[in-house]
Amino acid sequence: MLNLPKLLPAALALTLGSSLVSGQVLLAFWDFNDDDRPNSGGANESFDPDGGEQAASANLLFNSGDSASGNAFQITDNGTTLNDVFNDPPAAGNAVQLGHGARWNNGTMTISFDATSVSDPLGLSFAANLIDSNGPPNFQASYSLDGGESYDDLGGVESFPSGWDIVTIDFGTVLSGAAEASVRLTFSGASQVWSTGHAVRLDNIALTAIPEPRVYAALFGLLALGFVVWRRRR
Numbered sequence: 001m002l003n004l005p006k007l008l009p010a011a012l013a014l015t016l017g018s019s020l021v022s023g024q025v026l027l028a029f030w031d032f033n034d035d036d037r038p039n040s041g042g043a044n045e046s047f048d049p050d051g052g053e054q055a056a057s058a059n060l061l062f063n064s065g066d067s068a069s070g071n072a073f074q075i076t077d078n079g080t081t082l083n084d085v086f087n088d089p090p091a092a093g094n095a096v097q098l099g100h101g102a103r104w105n106n107g108t109m110t111i112s113f114d115a116t117s118v119s120d121p122l123g124l125s126f127a128a129n130l131i132d133s134n135g136p137p138n139f140q141a142s143y144s145l146d147g148g149e150s151y152d153d154l155g156g157v158e159s160f161p162s163g164w165d166i167v168t169i170d171f172g173t174v175l176s177g178a179a180e181a182s183v184r185l186t187f188s189g190a191s192q193v194w195s196t197g198h199a200v201r202l203d204n205i206a207l208t209a210i211p212e213p214r215v216y217a218a219l220f221g222l223l224a225l226g227f228v229v230w231r232r233r234r
Helices: 004-017 213-233
Strands: 025-030 045-047 059-063 073-076 095-098 108-113 122-130 138-144 165-172 181-188 200-209
Touching (some): 025 108, 122 181
Antiparallel strands (some): 045 059, 059 108, 073 095, 122 165, 122 200
């Protein structure tokens, strides 16, 4: 016979131990705080994750549309604590700055990872700050199931916020179970190139799995049933 009161701590551990923010499970995270690489034109700037359950398989890659300028890609110390779900307490350190505006038109930010063991919906969130309207101001989210050989757009073109704010993109379950999953942002909308101040800054990039409501319903149902049984036996 099941001893439901004894199952309660295990159920609580399953719910709380695997949760992060609003029940999310952190798969990979980048905060750039320990990175001091020199400025570059933004061609193939690759980052390993700073943490997360899929850190061993994940990679973040920035690739500018035009890498002629040596300062189009910078690590700046003007970061934020927004969306810092990795550090406790949150740390405002470095951020990525994509400058020289139009040099990033058709440039990309790509995250590749192994989602074989992931069955829940996937989300991408990050802090962004468009410090100039030619930053570039817009992005298109897309995804790939074949290691980046082909991409499908997710929704339409979106805009970066002016001033630090959190951007969240819900990919649903389309990537769940894919061994060569990729998500990509393609930048657009900038009309000038001459200044490094024509830039957008990105920080605290998090790839998360979001347990579906039915999972919580089952857990809370078990907790409620166990509590009733416990009260009746007292």
